[in-house]
Amino acid sequence: MEPLALLWDGILAATDPAIFACTILGAVIGLLIGALPGLGPTAGVAIMLPVAAGFGGVAAIACLGGVYYGSMFGGAITSILLGIPGDAPSVMTVIDGYPMAQKGEAGRALGTSVFASFVGGFLGIAGLVALSVPVSRYALAFGPTEMTAMMCFALSLLSVLGGRNAFKGFTALALGLWLGMVGLDPISGLPRYTGGSMNLFDGLDFSIIAVGLFGLTAIFTSLEVNVDKPVAKYTFASLLPRVSDAVQTRWQLLQGSVVGFFVGVLPGVGASAATMISYALAKRLSPTPEKYGTGIVEGVAAPEAANNSASYGSMIPLFTLGIPGSATTAVMMGGLIMVGLQPGPLLFTENPEFVWSVFGSFAIGNLALVFLTLLLTPLLAAALFVPTAYLYPIVIAVIVYGVFAIDASTFNVTLTILAGGAGIILARLDYPAVPLILGLVLGPLLERNIRRTLIQSQGDLLVFVERPIALGLFIATVFVLLIPLFLKLTGRKKIAADEAEV
């Protein structure tokens, strides 16, 4: 119970007015940045870095941490209300959150996302505090070979998200995989599918595509149907969160938190992949998978718990090993150096008070965000009372601003609009957008790790089955793929639920 006592001391230290103020400042900024389509946690932490560095010491890192997990709370807001992912890790929240809002349950959906974010955050902090040392060892055991197996396993789980028509689902996935290849070849260095444009050298930013493909497409399509779409009959009750939802979704909350934590801790994977795996798993394990995608609280709870928990998981390699496993933690590491600390394995032993105070601030920030967001929920949900003729122009302006702010580049804005246009074509032809996004996120991870493994092994494919973790994951992959087939052959129920609309 020593970590608990240390955490308690840390929480007390973090109640220092200056640190507390910086924590809240970070959390609120994170909330806003998360809600702003396009801008995500990495950009948010980077924007705040020069400001936060000025606070010095614990306050600086408490503030940056606040931006990080605050954005995980905020990302859900636009995902649910408008169907526009606020940032990359909240793409999966759109799938059930947006239909809920359209059914007039925006308050419930937002409430669920707040509960889920809190539970994910709480369990994530608990894991960060109690398990950081063994978990960091587990993270190191994942080399390119293991990551390849992990990605295969993830894709096998995700095959459940393909939509009604398997052929169209796989086509969309292939399209996503192809889009993931645009940019400089990560292994050989040659430009691929860039058409010579240097704007494409860094590849397609997944959040920019997602904002266009989900957000703009939703707006364009609804405009096409009826500009003065009558606002659905919302009652005041529909704006309020329901505590009973937290109880109802307890298993999805737990599952999402655990998956988010263990996926988030892996270097280079990140919260977005964690939400995808968590959502797919929730659907797989559900007795009624066909309901996923129609707007149910379970579909909001799983990914929202996962992204918060993943944000703390990804901080473990940073604090225990001095290894930033994601773009966001790399910026946070810059913050640690700027306040005069040396991130590395000795950070805990040399500066225990610092580390525990920072962790304490996380606990405070996580709790504070629950109150902030619950209070805001009715207000935010009321945005849906605004007629689309007023709402959409504002939303489009906000999207353009958010996307432009990532790199101050008009190219990205064009890209979002193109993605929005492509989204309409896909929707018309009934190709699901989700597999495309999965391909875009997981494709590069899969490709890179296969090629890294083959460089290491000098082309020998046997390495994939010689390493125990990789072998285990491959066996699990085969199982996941074969179970539905087996059940179908033996005439029992269908698990894969490919009929469900995604």
Add this chain to the structure above:
Amino acid sequence: MTYGLSNFVKHGRAVGLGLLTAAAIAVSAAAAEYPDKDIKMIIPFGAGGGSDTLARTIAGVIEEMKLIPVKILPENRTGGSGAVGYSAVAKEKGDPYHLATVSVSFFTTPLLGGSPVSYKDFTPLAAIAQSPYIMVVPTSSEYQKLDDLKKTPRFTTGTTGVVSDAALLAKMTSNALGIQIDSVPFDGEGEVMGALLGGHVNVGFLNPSEAMAQMKAGKLRPLAITSAERSPAFPDIPTFKELGYGEILHTQLRGLVMPADVPPEVVTYWEGVLQKVATSEQWKKQYIDRFHDIPDYVDAKGFKEVLERTNARYETMMKELGIIK
């Protein structure tokens, strides 16, 4: 809407360019008054990264020591692997109110054909520190010293991106020791470190600040350092030269550049400023001690030679790898 926006930007740039050219002419006419307005420091990479920290620290020290009468305004202009930011500076030909720092992408992106500008489109001012690389193995490995590596024919190392100093050093070390070190490209320094500590690659060529923390914690063992002389921060690590491999000499110079064709008196002015920075207590405290670089001042001429040599090295390596013809 996009059309309108980009049009606006182009228009704005054209006006800016005109003003700046006018300013440049005014400056060369009365160079004694330089600088008479704030100087833009373009950082072609995102906030929080190595380039960003370097640029902001230099700007901070200059301001703290009041070395110039105007302000330096750091600005991040990311995209295109550095091409966007570097072209923004190079475009202001002859204008001594734009600064940038040098990075690996400064050379590699243009070599790949990914940038309209190359190192030739810049005026080197001076360098104020050099960052060596430290070759390391995990402490659990059987190799105690550099020559022990010769017992094994093949190794792997992690590099950030395909063309990097680590990849370059792997090649140089392979040739010098008669072994084979294959580079596995990762997406960030953190992933490289994870692969090294997790035993997924065998050797590493790390920045001093990355290596320091892990060596202090006893996770990594240093074999050699790539500077000409031992680094004050690591007095116990032998140089490759001492160990009989004088050809393995490669450090990253931390220096500033301006667009091409700035007046020579501006270069002299900045040599003076940067020499003061290089020898200052503030620079030592805020950068050298924090990142464990080697304090060193290199004037414009010397810096230019290093830039040319570094570019040639990358060019050769990329040709050998078949990336460019």
